[in-house]
Amino acid sequence: MISHELRVDVDTQLCEGHGLCALLAPDVFDVGDDDVAVWNAHPAEETRAEVRAAVSACPRQAITLEDDNGT
Secondary structure (H helix, E strand, O other): OOOOOEEEEEOOOOOOOOOHHHHHOOOOEEEOOOOOEEEOOOOOHHHHHHHHHHHHHOOOOOEEEEEOOOO
């Protein structure tokens, strides 16, 4: 099985700090003092399912996930 590096990004202009991402993927996301997400841009491969759940749950669709092959 080939592993691809993940890249997570959050559009801080869209983020409203609801915190669902931090709830679903606490090793990757947190909510800062300014109520905007902070995140690990290159999380571990084993967090992929949690990150995908966070992407799906974000009410503002502010989170994107890509791997190094562009998917």
